[in-house]
Every structure is written in C-alpha cells, then in structure tokens.
Amino acid sequence: MNEPANILIIDDEESMRDSMSQVLRKEGYAVKGAVEGKEGLNLFSRETFHVVFLDLKLPGIKGMEVLSRIKDTSPETPVIIITGYASIESAVEAMKQGAFDYMAKPFTPEELRVVTKRALDGRRLLFENMYLRRELEAKTEFEMVIGKSKVMRDVLEIVRRVSPTESTVLVTGESGTGKELIAREIHLHSLRRQAPFVVVDCGALVETLFESELFGHVKGSFTGAHETKHGRFEVADGGTIFFDEISNIGLNIQAKLLRVIQEREITRIGSSKPIKVDVRILAATNEDLAEAVRKGKFREDLFYRLSVVPIHLPTLRERKEDIPLLVEHFLRKYNKKAKKNIEGVSPRAIRALTEYDWPGNIRELENTIERAVVLSKTNGIDVEDLMYHGISASTGLAGSAGGKYKTLEEMEKEHIKAVLQSQFGNKSRAAEVLGIDRKTLWAKIKKYKI
Numbered sequence: 001m002n003e004p005a006n007i008l009i010i011d012d013e014e015s016m017r018d019s020m021s022q023v024l025r026k027e028g029y030a031v032k033g034a035v036e037g038k039e040g041l042n043l044f045s046r047e048t049f050h051v052v053f054l055d056l057k058l059p060g061i062k063g064m065e066v067l068s069r070i071k072d073t074s075p076e077t078p079v080i081i082i083t084g085y086a087s088i089e090s091a092v093e094a095m096k097q098g099a100f101d102y103m104a105k106p107f108t109p110e111e112l113r114v115v116t117k118r119a120l121d122g123r124r125l126l127f128e129n130m131y132l133r134r135e136l137e138a139k140t141e142f143e144m145v146i147g148k149s150k151v152m153r154d155v156l157e158i159v160r161r162v163s164p165t166e167s168t169v170l171v172t173g174e175s176g177t178g179k180e181l182i183a184r185e186i187h188l189h190s191l192r193r194q195a196p197f198v199v200v201d202c203g204a205l206v207e208t209l210f211e212s213e214l215f216g217h218v219k220g221s222f223t224g225a226h227e228t229k230h231g232r233f234e235v236a237d238g239g240t241i242f243f244d245e246i247s248n249i250g251l252n253i254q255a256k257l258l259r260v261i262q263e264r265e266i267t268r269i270g271s272s273k274p275i276k277v278d279v280r281i282l283a284a285t286n287e288d289l290a291e292a293v294r295k296g297k298f299r300e301d302l303f304y305r306l307s308v309v310p311i312h313l314p315t316l317r318e319r320k321e322d323i324p325l326l327v328e329h330f331l332r333k334y335n336k337k338a339k340k341n342i343e344g345v346s347p348r349a350i351r352a353l354t355e356y357d358w359p360g361n362i363r364e365l366e367n368t369i370e371r372a373v374v375l376s377k378t379n380g381i382d383v384e385d386l387m388y389h390g391i392s393a394s395t396g397l398a399g400s401a402g403g404k405y406k407t408l409e410e411m412e413k414e415h416i417k418a419v420l421q422s423q424f425g426n427k428s429r430a431a432e433v434l435g436i437d438r439k440t441l442w443a444k445i446k447k448y449k450i
C-alpha cells in the first residue's frame with residue numbers, strides 16, 4: 001500500500017511551521033519541519049519527500065540555494081515557495097528556477113490544502129509521464145495477455161489473485177514466454193498502478209555500476225560521481241520494481257538486495273544514512289534458480305524471499321491451442337503498425353504455425369507474424385510468407401505422416417480444423433473458404449467432433 005505523502009516544511013518561523021503542519025496532518029500527510037536550510041537539506045537527503053515548502057528568507061544557506069540543491073538531486077519534487085507580500089518578486093524568480101508554485105503570506109488552510117494537492121498530483125503526473133504513460137498507452141492498445149488454454153487460464157487466475165496483494169512474485173519460464181508482460185500485468189492490477197513500474201535488467205550492467213544504479217550514490221562517493229543520484233529503488237518508491245533475469249546478479253548484490261527486502265530501506269553509495277523505500281518487488285528468470293541455489297550461485301534465503309508466489313509460464317508448445325488467437329492478435333497489431341490490411345492467414349499457414357515447435361516462444365511467433373505482415377504482397381498470409389527458421393513450405397502440407405498415408409477422412413477433418421482456425425472459429429467464413437454451405441460444415445464438425 002502507498003504510504004501517506006511525506007511533506008517537508010523549511011521555515012524559520014515556528015508558528016508558521018506549526019500551523020501548516022496541523023492543517024496538513026489533518027489531511028493525512030506525514031509532515032517534518034526544519035528551521036533552516038542545512039537542516040532541511042539533511043532531512044531531504046535521508047528520506048523521500050513528496051512536496052517541500054520553502055521559505056526564501058532563511059538564516060544560514062539562502063532559500064534560493066536550498067531550492068537549487070533540491071532541484072539538482074530531485075527535479076521531480078515540487079517545491080512551493082512561502083513568501084511575504086514584499087518579496088513576491090523573488091518568489092517569481094524562484095519559479096523561474098524550477099519552483100512549482102508560491103504562496104503569499106498570510107494564506108488560509110484551504111489555500112494550503114489546494115496547493116498541496118495540486119503539487120502531489122503534479123508530481124504523480126510527472127512520474128507517469130516519465131515511466132508510465134507510454135507503457136500504459138502501448139498496453140491498452142496492444143499489450144494484452146492473450147490465452148484461453150487451460151494452462152494460461154490457470155496462470156491468469158493466480159495473477160488476478162496476487163496482483164492486489166503486496167506479495168513478492170517470481171515469474172519463471174523459457175525465453176519469450178511473456179514474463180515481463182505478466183510482471184507489468186501484476187503491477188497494473190495492483191493498488192500501486194499509479195506509481196512507477198521500474199525495470200532493472202540484471203543481465204545488462206557490470207556489478208560496480210549496478211550497485212549505484214540500484215541504490216544511488218552521493219556526490220563525490222567515487223570517481224565519476226559528479227552529482228548525487230537517486231537509485232532505482234527511490235525512483236520506484238510507492239510503485240513496483242521488477243528484477244529481470246535475476247539469476248545474473250552476483251552474491252555481493254544478492255546480500256544487499258536481501259537486506260532491502262528485510263529492512264525496506266536503502267543506503268546510497270557513499271552515505272551512511274538509510275532511506276526508507278516503499279516498493280513491491282517482482283522478479284523473473286529463465287534459469288532454474290533452485291538449481292543455482294544448489295550450485296551455490298544464488299543465496300537460498302533470497303530465493304525463498306523472492307519466490308513467495310511463484311508463477312511458471314508455459315511454453316508455446318504446451319499451449320498450441322492459443323496459437324490462432326495469438327496470430328489474430330499480432331495480425332491486428334502489425335497491420336496497424338505497418339499500415340497494412342491483411343485479412344487472414346491461410347489454413348496451410350495456420351497449420352505450419354501450429355506444427356512448429358517455437359523454441360523462442362511468443363516472441364518468436366510475434367516476430368514471425370510481424371515479418372509476414374511486412375513482407376506479404378497480397379492481402380493474406382500464406383506459408384511462403386513464413387519462411388523463418390524451422391517453418392518451411394513443406395510443413396503443413398497434407399498427405400503422409402511418417403511414411404503412413406492418411407485416409408481421406410483424416411485429411412478432411414484436419415483440413416476443416418485448419419480452415420476453422422484460420423477464420424478464428426467463424427463458421428460462415430470457414431464454410432465459404434471450404435466451398436460448402438454452413439449446414440454441411442455443421443454436419444462435418446459434428447461427425448468429426450471438431
């Protein structure tokens with residue numbers, strides 16, 4: 001669950017801090033106060049604040065300086081300037097430097113509530129823009145989880161039940177089976193869906209960089225650390241962090257990750273101050289983690305922490321009945337993308353697609369369809385358009401199997417099945433393709449128990 005928004009008030013006037021805190025706490029926010037800039041920046045570096053109220057006239061470090069340091073480390077945090085009437089000009093100047101808004105004293109509790117809410121909404125929107133919006137748009141258009149087979153329905157049932165919880169989920173499955181898609185699905189059906197979904201590709205970074213990527217670092221903590229940097233955990237605060245290919249992380253990082261899971265706090269490199277983070281953890285792997293544990297390559301305690309709810313994705317070979325559905329889905333997707341209008345897939349092609357083994361699973365099927373859509377010169381897809389790895393024009397051809405000739409009835413049954421699949425189950429269209437009327441088709445479907 002999301003923790004309440006955390007608000008920081010930096011103002012040297014005690015009565016001001018007190019009255020503001022009172023109003024904001026009543027709204028359910030957590031509030032901290034600082035008397036001057038240095039104390040404020042200290043607090044700010046230690047935990048995540050969602051909004052900062054800042055008085056420009058401060059003892060010690062100037063308000064403007066405080067503003068610029070906050071914006072340096074955390075440009076997404078809205079800073080609201082508190083100002084007296086006499087100094088509205090400097091407030092305007094602060095706005096130019098990146099302040100979110102300003103409030104002229106005296107202001108009413110209602111004004112304070114409205115500005116705070118607007119700042120929080122603004123921050124959320126900014127995050128959405130950065131991390132979510134493109135993905136959400138892509139999803140509503142294309143990224144649906146397709147699958148009617150029993151194995152997939154079972155998977156989706158677990159997804160439905162686990163999504164609204166806070167449980168850690170380990171998604172396993174061969175390459176291309178949809179592990180990342182399922183992780184996103186869990187996030188989008190959770191109470192954290194408005195907050196970021198942050199992907200950490202554990203295979204992509206060397207260990208030293210990986211650590212700073214995850215936990216962040218403070219300025220000067222190592223050569224090249226010119227600025228303080230927020231780690232992925234901080235970016236994911238309130239949302240979900242997804243460790244893809246988790247088997248690739250080294251034992252050193254594994255230990256650190258375990259600590260985060262247990263303590264729910266992180267420490268930036270070069271800092272000794274822990275920062276609270278509120279994130280849900282999901283992970284995926286196409287390797288056998290239990291085997292890695294036996295070999296001493298993966299910590300057993302971390303393995304158990306991660307696999308509270310394991311979800312195993314079936315290969316495409318194990319759910320061939322989903323192939324026609326997936327083909328239809330990808331056909332629509334790539335028609336739109338390539339601005340083409342391919343109407344269907346020939347029975348022979350559907351048969352070839354169903355007979356093929358799909359070592360690359362859904363990703364391979366998707367690529368195959370994309371390529372076929374792009375390459376096809378007609379308004380349909382046939383076997384010739386599928387020339388790809390193991391799929392060849394010879395598969396899908398009716399006739400002999402293993403030297404033994406099929407009977408005409410067997411061939412008729414298979415042919416009707418393939419045509420039905422190619423027309424996505426639409427019997428009128430299938431009858432048309434087969435050149436028989438619907439009644440005859442019905443009779444044959446009954447006869448062959450298709």
Ligand SMILES: Nc1ncnc2c1ncn2[C@@H]1O[C@H](COP(=O)(O)OP(=O)(O)OP(=O)(O)O)[C@@H](O)[C@H]1O
Nearest residue numbers: 144145146174175176177178179180181286362363
């Ligand atoms: N059930 C499904 N319905 C529709 N599209 C799917 C489904 N499963 C996977 N896909 C699509 O297949 C492609 C591969 O999926 P994804 O990247 O989630 O697989 P993965 O298991 O993470 O693969 P890898 O192990 O190679 O990283 C994506 O484009 C995804 O949208």
Ligand SMILES: [Mg+2]
Nearest residue numbers: 176179180244
């Ligand atoms: Mg993946």
